[in-house]
Amino acid sequence: LVLMMTIPGLALFYGGMVRKMNVLATVMQSFAITCLVTVLWMVIGYSLAFTEGNPFFGGFGRLLLDGMGVDAINDLAKTIPESVYMCFQMTFAIITPALICGALADRMKFSALLWFIGLWAILVYAPVAHWVWGSDGFLSSAGILDFAGGTVVHINAGVAGLMAALVLGKRRGYGQEPMAPHNLVFSVIGASLL
Secondary structure (H helix, E strand, C coil): CHHHHHHHHHHHHHHHHCCHHHHHHHHHHHHHHHHHHHHHHHHHHHHHHHCCCCCCCCCCCCHHHCCCCCCCCCHHHCCCCHHHHHHHHHHHHHHHHHHHHHHHCCCCCHHHHHHHHHHHHHHHHHHHHHHHHCCCCHHHHCCCCCCCCHHHHHHHHHHHHHHHHHHHCCCCCCCCCCCCCCCHHHHHHHHHHC
16 A cells, blocks of 8 residues: 555656656656565565674575565564565665655666666665664664654665765756756645655
8 A cells, every 4th residue: 555655656746846858757767666676675675674684784584585484573573474574664665765766867867777776775775774673783772763764764765865966966957958847736646645
């Protein structure tokens, strides 16, 4: 349900805020990221984030979801099957890089964005999720609780979007061309879905 509302919401919001020439690319970025991160999460991301390892990285105990059973591996999810917990956490893994797309609109090619998001999901998102939500993560061990995703989702996506925008520079045509939003109604609908 979260994905059914959030991904179209982000796609409509970003699609309404960019120039007409970039609407299709921006909408497709949200949906492509959903597919890419779903596969990466099931192959390696879940294992790196939620299995026991060290305080900074999880292990490879659930690589390709191997050994997944009825009992959850996280103390915060003892009342649900592990497969349900994995899917619940996957929604956050998908939404977080989709938030970064807003900062990268009009700045990055589609193929470069997919490479960036794929590497970022494995090398940045999964370790940060382990720090905060993993049973032996260093922030989790310090007693930090992050139920709404303020650290793992919002701070993480915000910093990544800011750094990527600073590295890539201004949007093409910024200051020389009018950059009126394509459709403000789509933006309002997207914000409402979010």
